[in-house]
Amino acid sequence: MEDICLVKDFPNSVKERKVKDILTLAKIIYKNWDEEYKDYLVKEFNLNTKKKLLKLSTGNQTIVGLVIGLASRSRLTMFDEPTLGLDAAMRYKFYNLLLEDYEKNPRTIIVSTHLIDEVANLFEEVIIINDERITLKDEVNALKERSYFLSGREDLINSIIKDKKVIHREEFGSTKIVGIYGNLTEKETKYIKDNNIEISNIPLQKLFIYLTENIMKGEYSNGRN
Template sequence: MLEIKYLNKSYGDTKVLTDLSLELEENKVYGLLGRNGVGKTTLLSIIANQISKSSGEVKLYGEEVFENPKALENICMVREKGIGVEDIKVKKIFNMAKILYKDWDEDYKNFLIKEFNFNTNKKYNKLSRGNQTIVGLILGLASRSKLTIFDEPSLGLDAAHRYKFYNLLLKDIENYPRTIIISTHLIDEVTNLFEEVIILKDESVYIKDEVNNLIEKAYFLNGKEENIAPIIEGKRVIHKEEFGTSVIVGLFHRLTGEEKQRLKDNNIDISPMPLQKLFVYLTENSHVKEAL
């Protein structure tokens, strides 16, 4: 569906993205993760043709996105920093969206307005940050665009509204499948939404994998170091904490059933590592140990 080849983006002498290549499939939900300043919003903005690339290819259904109205009518990006039209009423923003997005669902937009108990007669720039976010969420959901991008969709929202959005999105993509990209720092809240995760690091794609594959090889091991070390020798250790005579080891390596049993026989507790912690440890600047 979406194919990116050797994408580069620089601002003056500052490189943001370097030779980034990526392919996304139809009707999947992707999580785009990365530390602040790594280029997540830049990448999403290039995909949505909101900023230009320095070089490379970005194609949707085989057609270059750049200045291509046919491709762009299938893309909706909800940005974290507003929607570009500030001093007009929200209902006018929705009327503009109805013209812009070819798959726009007016009935669903009206349903969402009621669901969020939203007053569309207010001007966008007079809304609170949370209510501005809700406008963006309604735009993204009601656009029903084949590629819908949410860049930090939880800014300013309380927990109740965040989970309302997650539930609405889950229900909607079940009835109207499409490709979703969500960039967020609240990773644990949305892990169950993601089918695949893309992690950006060092100006490019560091990891792209299914969530289940990542979780199945990410563990915390808790016990005596002398009992843990021989069993995980040569495996990738991404975190270590010492507590007296015990250690907690973060391991990023698939364990066999036999290895798990040996750990248990040596009184080592094994627990799954949450996706958010896995992301933090993988993207830390400190040296990642390959073994204890």
């Protein structure tokens, strides 16, 4: 357990303690604890360590957990909704600190969050699990390169998607928008350009949603088209 750090909401018994005492306890628990880095983080986040945890705002309680997760330097560090109660500036401060520290101290970091697009740059690999089975496992860049929105006249769109894996559809009058997952050939790319079909990459969060919906319907598997 001394190599594993799980950062999540603190139990009430811990919230009764002063922040400085919680950090002292963390120093005892985690064998790779970096006290100097902890002090740096406390200053960086302007954290009041003399108060009891329960007297802090939700955002500052979250920050205490982030300080522990980062300073623990645990071989496996897990953050459960790590930006709860934080404003945009503090969220991006955490993401930047996480990246910087990971580059200097590589280890396994797992982030559980609903704000997927916000942390997309942190991910190297994506795994989607459904019914205890891995239904998709791929690198983020590979996923992005194979996922597109196409927007244009319905007849033109239909011509190019007949052999494609369509993961999303919507219509606005005579305009049809589809999300496709799969590689495009040079011929198909030229067809899209010649017919003024708008093409753009699907944001990672929407891609997750579409792929998950298709997986739940049993319409997608194996991770590749």
